[in-house]
Amino acid sequence: MKKWQLVGSTIVGASLLLGACGGGNGSSDKHKDVEGKVKGDGSSTVGPIIEKLNEKFAKDYPNVTVSNSTAGTGGGFEKFIAGSTDFSNASRPIEPEEKQKLKEKGIKYNEFKIAQDGVTITVNKDNDFVKELDKKQLKEIYSGKAKTWKDVNSKWPAKKIKAFSPDQSHGTFDFFTEEIMDKGDIKADKNADTNTIVKSVENNKQGIGYFGYNFYEQNKDKLKEVKIKDENGKLTEPTKKTIQNGSYALSRPLFTYTNAEKLKDNKGLQAFTKFLLKDEGKSAESAGFVALPKKDYKDQQDKLDKILEKDNKDKDSKKDDKKKDDK
Structure with a gap:
């Protein structure tokens, strides 16, 4: 298990600063000619995959x-818009206002899906009555309308609910707001650190919380997963199969966005992005997430190849134009 160092409000994985010291035992000579610095930020959900x-x-x-740092999806996009990062990780798609800000700054970007996740709802291990919830019940809990479990289901005890949530910097918060709250306010104890949310549910008998599938997988001996009813009344639960095929009610893709201009010029960023897609989700699986179907990675590798091919043609064209001007 890697240790994480808290720097301000950003969690930085110490093992992510590996490139400069990666030439030790086991390093390959074949790519020593590729040099560069690559900087990323964004989703704390995606962070373990990048690590x-x-x-x-x-x-x-x-x-x-x-x-790579993990300021959260929103925080990562802020830095991406400011031009201070080369890639930005996200646990939700880029939002229209973020697209507009990038456009105003003249920053073009490329979107790559890198894995699949399922937002998992958990309650305390000692909770013996909450086995399933539908989206309406989740909204009642997280809007504050349901104060006790009896308010959610008349058969349940009149014990006060203690709800926990990621804060607004997280793409998981945005996803939950969109999928469950109809963009309404979340009334819960919010925290930037997902591990703190896990611990809070573990330590509160009436606790409920939500986070990415890998956080549940790492702590399933301490928490109890809740099954979710979809809009058709079908009961779903997060497994690798249901997350990958999207049948789990709270499935979602995970993304990396690259700065198009920096991708064109930074050989290190090119190599890293190629490596990410050719990995075909193996790192995602080892981090507790779910790989996309192999065809999806192949399609995106083709997409990246076309982007880089076009960039090279543009560079060659500019060189030819310069030669003509010099003559």
């Missing part, structure tokens, strides 16, 4: 330094 990936990448590319 696992970078452990492998650093061995093959010892002269590329990749650093």
